Amino acid sequence: MNIKKSAFILIAVLLFVSLLSACSSSNNNKPAGNAEPSPSNSPSGETTAPADTAEPVKISFWHIYSDGPMKTLMDQLLADFQKEHKNITVDQLGVNFFDYWTKLSTAMAAGSGPDLALNDTSTLPSRAKSGAILNVDSFIEKDGVNLADFFPVLVDKMKYDGKMFGMPNDTDVRVLYYNKKMFKDAGLDPNKPPANWDELEQYADKLTKWNDKKMLDVIGFSPSIGNLHLWTMAWANGGGFWDDQGKPTFNKPENVEALTWMKKIQDKYGVKAMSAFNSQASALGFSPFIAGKAAMVVDVNNLYQDIKTRAPDMEFGIAPIPYTKTPASWSAGFDLELVNNKDDKRAAAAWELMKYLTSADVQVKIHEASGSLVSNVKAAQDPKFMNDENWKMIVDQMKVSRFIEYVEAMPSWHGNLDPVEQSVLNSGKDPQKALDEAQKNAENALANFGKTQ
Structure with missing residues (x-):
């Protein structure tokens, strides 16, 4: 990582926050593609998983892993996911870090964003307020996801107005x-x-x-x-x-x-x-x-x-x-967010992928490939990693780490x-x-x- 890369992340992403917030309100009631708006999508960005999730559904997932070990791992992870969820097809797009933010913000502002997006945690409130991303509380409750499995500071940063708007993916310290x-x-x-x-x-x-x-x-x-x-x-x-x-x-x-x-x-x-x-x-x-x-x-x-x-x-x-x-x-980080594309079936399928990518087993693999500080505490504190006193010291600092106030x-x-x-x-x-x-x-x-x- 470049010496000031994390600061650059925050500044680069903030450059398009105001554009996204302004544009998303005008597109908030416009369905993506040919999808019809669903009555279960409320103005607050809440969504309810449809009863029938066995129908074939295709979703898009955008991230920053365009090459290297993480690109190789992501290809394998998505292949494994689709074997487990035969009704879900994932169309992934990996864009290099420096081009990703502009491409993502432009697409979301135009109402053509992906169903699942890797995004900057520090600027989540702007997207949650504008309705550009979905509240995932109903999914968390339905599947019994335990938020205590994630670093508390990261869970806190995923909340807007007391509601969760995604899941933390990885951070730094x-x-x-x-x-x-x-x-x-x-x-x-x-x-x-x-x-x-x-x-x-x-x-x-x-x-x-x-x-x-x-x-x-x-x-x-x-x-x-x-x-x-x-x-x-x-x-x-x-x-x-x-x-x-x-x-x-x-x-x-x-x-x-x-x-x-x-x-x-x-x-x-x-x-x-x-x-x-x-x-x-x-x-x-x-x-x-x-x-x-x-x-x-x-x-x-x-x-x-x-x-x-x-x-x-x-x-x-x-x-x-x-x-x-x-x-x-000081910490910064990335999270996974459901883009509000007005399609409950795609949102439910994207949630399954989000849940999979933040599971302990998968996050162990992500750490092994990238060395990153993953958000899932069980993965970050896996015994095979914690035997390293330097890694243990890094993980321990999450107890005192803070995010920049938004x-x-x-x-x-x-x-x-x-x-x-x-x-x-x-x-x-x-x-x-x-x-x-x-x-x-x-x-x-x-x-x-x-x-x-």
């Missing part, structure tokens, strides 16, 4: 990776990673190596490398960007403290040395941690798979993100925070001033949104 050999060489205990910000700073100082040209050979730790963002550090400091009433708290003292600490660490290296290091790191095409150029980095669990592929002999460990007040991590008035608020962070870390802007400006912008966004309601 941020953790601290540290190079054990470098720890030993620096006189640090390789079995005692930093637990708080003071220790993180002290360890980083000992692990950083400069060359005779005053350039960085090895960086101990930098908040700008990997997949660490201001919101994660703010959460770890007891901060946050929205209160319980949905009002912005961007310049909350805990947030300012977090950004100030990040600037303090970054300033130790200087703009010139940091710029040169980033240029070299970008040219690698993979994480500088794998290349032995960074002793510690906060990154997604996908980095673990990259390490096993590119540096299988590396001595490293995985630990929670160091914190001051509150253990915290704010209808400002769905890309987190994307707006990245340039604020960069202005402080790279351009020396005062953290308090930067977050005061971000607070004002958020307040203006909410005020402008209120005028449109």
Whole structure:
């Protein structure tokens, strides 16, 4: 996974949220293809499974697995599914990640979307509110699906107005990776990673190596490398960007403290040395941690798979993100949703496929093929995986992980925070001033949104 891929997922998907919401309302009563609207489809997006599901039915399923091991596995999984459900034919379409979101949003807005779609969990509320996707509570109840089998934070993110609008498929989580050999060489205990910000700073100082040209050979730790963002550090400091009433708290003292600490660490290296290091790191095409150029980095669990592929002999460990007040991590993820195509038979068949793909046995296979953190807890915690102490640490962080809040008035608020962070870390802007400006912008966004309601 690219260093900032998860942030890109959120931003890329949010670009078409407003288009989808606007268009779906005008197409909400229009049947897909030649299908007639069914009276059991309510305006709220609820659907009731038809009594007769043995009739032949063809459904479409869109996803991002266009090549590689997951494409091979998906082909096999769908073949197995169709053997078990002889009346259901699945027409799948795998589109590469970067083209998928535009294709899916355009199709859904036009009323020609697939019956089952892999989608971005963070933006689910917009589709649920517009009626673009179906509430699956009746299916869950009918089949006795136990939502306790899935990570609680993921189940929570699948709900809108108290109702489930799909099933979680897979997620990610941020953790601290540290190079054990470098720890030993620096006189640090390789079995005692930093637990708080003071220790993180002290360890980083000992692990950083400069060359005779005053350039960085090895960086101990930098908040700008990997997949660490201001919101994660703010959460770890007891901060946050929205209160319980949905009002912005961007310049909350805990947030300012977090950004100030990040600037303090970054300033130790200087703009010139940091710029040169980033240029070299970008040219690698993979994480500088794998290349032995960074002793510690906060990154997604996908980095673990990259390490096993590119540096299988590396001595490293995985630990929670160091914190001051509150253990915290950040997750994003994909889910499976039933697109509201006004056809109960296709919806019922698509539900069968959704239920199959999120079952424990299938999700074990998905993890084996991709290394991803699957949503089904039984699969993620399968004993054959949990024997790996690093994987166990990754799974354990789901207990403290959070998703970015979805704010209808400002769905890309987190994307707006990245340039604020960069202005402080790279351009020396005062953290308090930067977050005061971000607070004002958020307040203006909410005020402008209120005028449109």
